[in-house]
Amino acid sequence: MRVFMGMVWILIPLMLISGCGQKEELERQAFVVALGLDKGEKDHMIEVTFQIANPQVNTSQLAEAQNEPPSDIVTVTAPDILSAKELVHTSHSRRVRFSHLKTIIIGEELARSEVFSNIIESAIVDPEVRRESMMIVSKEKASEFIHKNKPIMETRPHKYYEFMQKIWKQTGLVPPSNLNTLFQRIQGELFLVIYATAEREEVGEHQNEDTYLAGQVPQKAGDPVQMIGSAVLRNRKMIGTLTGEETRIAMLLREEPVFDAIITSFPDPVKEGSRISVRLIETSPTRVKVDTKQEPAKVNVQVPVVLQIHSNPANVSYTTNQHNQNLLKKSIKKRLEERSARLVEKMQNEFKGEAFVWYVPARKQFWTVKQYEDYNWEKKFQQADVDINYEVKIENFGEQIKPPSNKD
Incomplete structure (x- = not known):
């Protein structure tokens, strides 16, 4: 027993210093x-x-x-x-x-x-x-x-x-x-x-x-x-x-949110030549559904966004005017959908592929990896029918209860 304990006391220091062989000073x-x-x-x-x-x-x-x-x-x-x-x-x-x-x-x-x-x-x-x-x-x-x-x-x-x-x-x-x-x-x-x-x-x-x-x-x-x-x-x-x-x-067209909120601007639908700055928030993930059974493939994208109006340089009455509010909401929705459709078309015709990570929901339609590879999503996407819908909600129109009147 004494011999055994003696060996233990000899081995413990060796174990402690054995990892220092590759030691290199920080300086x-x-x-x-x-x-x-x-x-x-x-x-x-x-x-x-x-x-x-x-x-x-x-x-x-x-x-x-x-x-x-x-x-x-x-x-x-x-x-x-x-x-x-x-x-x-x-x-x-x-x-x-x-x-x-x-x-x-x-x-x-x-x-x-x-x-x-x-x-x-x-x-x-x-x-x-x-x-x-x-x-x-x-x-x-x-x-x-x-x-x-x-x-x-x-x-x-x-x-x-x-x-x-x-x-x-x-x-x-x-x-x-x-x-x-x-x-x-x-x-x-x-x-x-x-x-x-x-x-x-x-x-x-x-x-x-x-x-x-x-x-x-x-x-x-x-x-x-x-x-x-x-x-x-x-x-x-x-x-x-x-x-x-x-x-x-x-980034908005991806299922996984990339950013919490961004500041951007849109044309003022009431005052031509003016723009309205907004804070755009992704409150929930984008929903992407891919139907690979149809020919061509069908892609349906729902993008929920919430807007907060930050600036209104033209002093258009949005806070108290429901008609103007509806015009603004429709205008922003239309612009987002048009720009998104233009980008998808650019991906299909110029780049011959997609950068929206839609291949993930597409891959879920197949039982095996080989079936997915045989389907050739990259090529199918180039002819895919893509429908993008933005669910726009305007949360507030700024801190002013009533904007000052424009006396132009």
């Missing part, structure tokens, strides 16, 4: 907060940009690092991401880690190429790469986007993307996109990725607040980066773009 590690991917000059080569956080910025050691940049940006050329990660160590003194990586930026040229699918698939081989990492497609090269993105309000780059991700859920101007969702789209379903740029593009006369693409928003001064709209991917290859308005509608 010897470098954490990548944003990763940029671009097409290389040679075939099957990519340019990988690492934005590595400076751990001393915004810490107790700020006085020592006040003249240092918030991050170190390094670009190397390699056949894949893991090879590039090793090449970085030829110039970087610390061990590069992906454990804090939450943002992956893909240059549009690479996103439209055939090699992108293989490149992004090989990335998840590294166990440090998180499946929930946010994906962004930049109009210019990803390396240029990262270098130009210097937000004044956020010195730490990872905080900028983290805060932007929270804001997007309130605006609905960009889709939620991450690696995990990308790998779920395997049967030709379309996948929407955040679209961004640090370049400006003149679009002539100003449009509505959500009908822009990244770079088109009329903005003076501030951070040059704009993120609005979507890059459309099919089979992990970019095939087109959607504006902010089209992205919002695509």
Whole structure:
């Protein structure tokens, strides 16, 4: 018994220290907060940009690092991401880690190429790469986007993307996109990725607040980066773009709510040339019914939305005038249904697929996976008969009991 207890006392310390073989001091590690991917000059080569956080910025050691940049940006050329990660160590003194990586930026040229699918698939081989990492497609090269993105309000780059991700859920101007969702789209379903740029593009006369693409928003001064709209991917290859308005509608047509409420505007049906700002709320999930027994397939979509009137610049009497209230309700309902029908038609004719995740209710119509695959939902959707109905309810018309009269 004494021999046994002696062995136990010897083994316990060994068990406690056995897990320290891979121990590495924190100060010897470098954490990548944003990763940029671009097409290389040679075939099957990519340019990988690492934005590595400076751990001393915004810490107790700020006085020592006040003249240092918030991050170190390094670009190397390699056949894949893991090879590039090793090449970085030829110039970087610390061990590069992906454990804090939450943002992956893909240059549009690479996103439209055939090699992108293989490149992004090989990335998840590294166990440090998180499946929930946010994906962004930049109009210019990803390396240029990262270098130009210097937000004044956020010195730490990872905080900028983290805060932007929270804001997007309130605006609905960009889709939620991450690696995990990308790998779920395997049967030709379309996948929407955040679209961004640090370049400006003149679009002539100003449009509505959500009908822009990244770079088109009329903005003076501030951070040059704009993120609005979507890059459309099919089979992990970019095939087109959607504006902010089209992205919002695509999110509304999904069964699972993506945002709680958004601020948008609609034409005033009484005062031509004026617009009314509203808060649009999804109070309950969108209802989608797919009938695959009919030819062509029948899709019925019911979208319940609640509106709160926020501004009425034309001072039209909506609060006390029932007739005007009915006009406003019908006008908003008609516009939402027309824009939704236009987007569905664009998906059917231009993109040859759907980004509304309607394949989920369609798949439920079949007993086996093979039956669903033989049905070929992607092709059937292109000829499908789609009926979209918005159930519009106006909850209030603002805080004024009676708006002031317009004496024009």
